[in-house]
Amino acid sequence: MNVFKDLRNKIVAQLEEMAVSGEIPSGLDFSRVSAEPPRDSSHGDISTNAAMVLAKPAAMKPRDLAALLAARLENLDVVNSVEIAGPGFINLRLEEKLWLEQIGTILKSGLAYGNSDMGQGEKVNVEYVSANPTGPLTVGHARGAIVGDALASLLAKVGYNVCREYYINDAGNQVNVLAGSAYLRYREALGEDIGEIPAGFYPGEYLIDVGKALVARDGDKWLGKEESVWLPEVRKFAIAELIDLIKRDLAALGVVMDLYSSERELVEAGGVEEVAKFLKEHNLVYTGVLEPPKGKTPDDWEPRPQTLFRSTDFGDDVDRPIQKSDGSWTYFAGDMAYHLDKYRRGFKNMINVWGADHGGYIKRMQAAVTALTEGQGSLDVKVCQLVNLLRDGEMVRMSKRSGNFVTLRDVIDEVGKDVVRFIMLTRKNDASLDFDLVKVLEQSRDNPVFYVQYAHARACSVLKNAKLEIPTLDLTQEKLSGIDCSLLNSDGELALVRKLCEWPRLLESAGEAHEPHRIAFYLYELAGELHGLWTKGKDDASLRFILVDNPALTEARMALVKATSLVIASGLDVFGIEPVEEMR
Template sequence: MNLFKTFRDDIVAALVWLADQGKLPAGLDYSKVTAEPPREAAHGDVSTNAGMVLAKPAGMKPRDIAEMLAVELRSLPSVVGTEVAGPGFLNLRLADDFWYAQLSDLLRSGTAYGDSDLGRGVKINVEYVSANPTGPMHIGHARGAVFGDALAGLLEKAGFDVTREYYVNDAGSQVDVLARSTHLRYREALGETIGAIPEGLYPGDYLVPVGQAIAERDGAKWRDLAETEWLPEFRRLAIEAMMDLIRGDLAALGVRHAVFTSERGLVEGGKVEAALQFLSDRDLIYQGVLEPPKGKTPDDWEPRPQTLFRATRFGDDVDRPLKKSDGSGTYFASDIAYHLDKYRRGFPQMIDVWGADHGGYVKRMQAAVKAVTEGGGTLDVKLCQMVNLLKDGEPYKMSKRAGTFVTLRDVVDEVGKGVVRFIMLTRKNDAQLDFDLVKVLEQSRDNPVFYVQYAHARAHSVLRHGIEMFPDADLSPAALADAPFGRLSDPAELALIRLMGGWPRLIENAAEAHEPHRIAFYLYEVAAAFHGLWNKGKDDATLRFLLAEDRELSIARLALVRAVALLIASGLAVFGVEPVEEMR
């Protein structure tokens, strides 16, 4: 339960009652009234802006509205104090029993705590990674893969029906280069000395086994044929091999997609031409000449008549080309068809996760989605910035297996998938990220993945000692949900309970904003509060989690410890990270 939504409902109900009593004007718009945590914990537990946003339409002073509202809200059993602050904010202080009830709810719910019906089962498509099938995935792909997968997990927890999708860019010139590179490795497998890899072909050793497999299967069948005869088959085989490699790389990272859509399949299935016809029928395609752009000239501009999409009608800066000089479709044309296909498959809400180098492509794609869905679909594009791979602060290259870049698999093998996934989410997706192979394994507060996992492991250590101290006690979450929470009276204990009570709100807010990194920040905050409570027990024996002479208080504190472990496990589950119960 998002307690702040519940209090907003109570606040609006009180405002409606005040209007019914003639103390407020009838017909006020309450849509901008909020209930959220105050900026400073000392100000209370819930703050509302009702007085501020209703003052002008009501023709009243903000503080007068807040004072009237305070009188009404004092009747709520969970409210023990009200304060009108500043120009008209109303702060509410809640009873300890209210927070104990939140703790009990967390224990009864387990890792499902924070699950929401916000999405109400609405279908949403998250398309991410979608690296060209020309080689193994590199460390830069890892960020988009983790971000997209975590965002999908977050949306599922918030109640959306999520489909994870991978778009295979297998129709462009790059796959012909891949086929030629594979043919070279095939000739090498037949015993030919190929020398240095010609410029323009893919140099990585990952194509060696592909060439060897073809040689073993077909012998010299393809060696002396014209390129037009072997290219289609080598393209097909190379793409299959690379997609198997990519799926393996993703699996090592714990990422699995439900749907793989082929660009070539869209082209050969006539869906690109059908999408262009759809736009043409609505007078959204024309023959024209683009004006020379200001500043840097993009690759897709030529001073010649072109087939253009009226992108400016839908918020783009200029109209966009749909066909190349040879009459074939541009990447943009295929992407339009792809998004129309997604919409027709039942996804009015679409999220694409792209690399930051595609930033200039966002407006045109959003314009196209508006056009082909006739306003029925929405596209949110999340751009992931670069990852700087370091080792002890210095740029690091781990292997040359891929030819020119560090592979994702190398990094996962070095530090583990859980570390990679968590660290990739410790910055907002559009901020650059430093990934230091030494620092991500440090056992210190400065390493967020260690700090959070250590809190989970420490909690389980306390629970194990609790079982040893009280062997007859039932320390299951269900039993601890009825613990004597009234014994938890230290300010640090109550602050931790309040912090954990905000988890359902954080899930909904992060899901609405499409920002899974908020979970990493929150888990770190919970871990810090828990470690702080542990340290207080070291300094003051009466604050230790386990007191042999006070079973009742120990059980209450064990309930709090169990709740911390459950909440951290819940957050890590969204990230696809396995919580650890012991640190080694």
């Protein structure tokens, strides 16, 4: 049960009755009415902005409207008290019984507590990572991979039909450079001294394995051949090897894609020509010359006539070239084809997770999606800012194996995938993040992954000790789900219960905003409530979780502890993290 959504529905029902009785005008839009926890818990359990958002369209003073609504809300059986605050907010305190009943709901639902049908099974495509297949994944790629993967899990949990997709950029010049670099390592594997890797080629040692693998498959078949002969085959082989490496790196991070889409296959199938045809038929392209840009000149600008897409008609700053004066297509044209392909596969809702260097590309791509789907599709872009990799406050040097960056696998091998995944979600995606290899392993409150995992482990330990000290207790989840929790009445216990009840609302709001990092904040706060309650028991024996001389109260507290462990586990599951039962 979502307590907040349920109360909002009750508030809206009262407003509808007020409209029928003539207390407020009919036809008001109630969509902006909310019911949420107040920022200051001392103000009550739930606050509603109903009077604030409806006062102007109702031609009433906010406090006057609040007084009418408050009088009705006082009569609801779940409401204990109502208070009008400030310019017209309404704060409500609910009956304690309502909160305590949710413990049983959590225990009966298990990890599914908080699951929602908000998405109504609507298809959503989440495209993330999509790194060029030219080397192993970096720490920077890790952030996008984790944000995208957690977002996909979050959306699935609130009722969307989600497809996780990786777009392989295998049609640009960078894969030709990859082929040339792999060919050097191929010659090296055959015994040739290739000297230093020339400028402009990929220097990483990971390509040594690619060269050896090509020799193992083809022997010296390509040695001494013209580039036009070996390039297509070496390119195809190298891309396949690098994609396999990327898949292994993603698997080590716990990321499994539903689909890998190839740019080259899309281009060769005529996808770009289809886009050009669509745009021409809808009068969305013309031949023109762009004004020279200010500052750095972009790759797609040239001072001669090009085929331009009318992207300014759809919110972009300037029109964008899709075909150069020499007849070749721009990268943008290929990306348009890819998004049109996604739409034709049934994905009206598209989410892309990009790196920090793609921020300037967002407007044109959103304009393209609007145009190509005739307003039926939407594109949300989540930009992941840089990750600063540190070791005890000092910048980490580059990896020799990669050539010029630190690999994702290096970091996973040092601190573990679960630590990497959690820490990458402790900041909003568009804020830079410091990842300190030493600090992320500290066992302190300042380390959020430890603090949350410790809360789950502590809950498991408490349940285990309760069974040891009171062997007659039945602490199975089924049994605990049916007990009377009315004995729980301390401030700390009730605060923990209220925090647990925020989980369904948090999931929906995070899913709606496409912000999985909100879960990390919530889990940290929830862990703090449990740790705080345990600490109070050290100072006041009556507040201890286990009271041997009071099995009934102990049983109720075990239900609360078990419910807390389930919500923590549910949140960690969205993050793709295994909850621990004991700290090591």
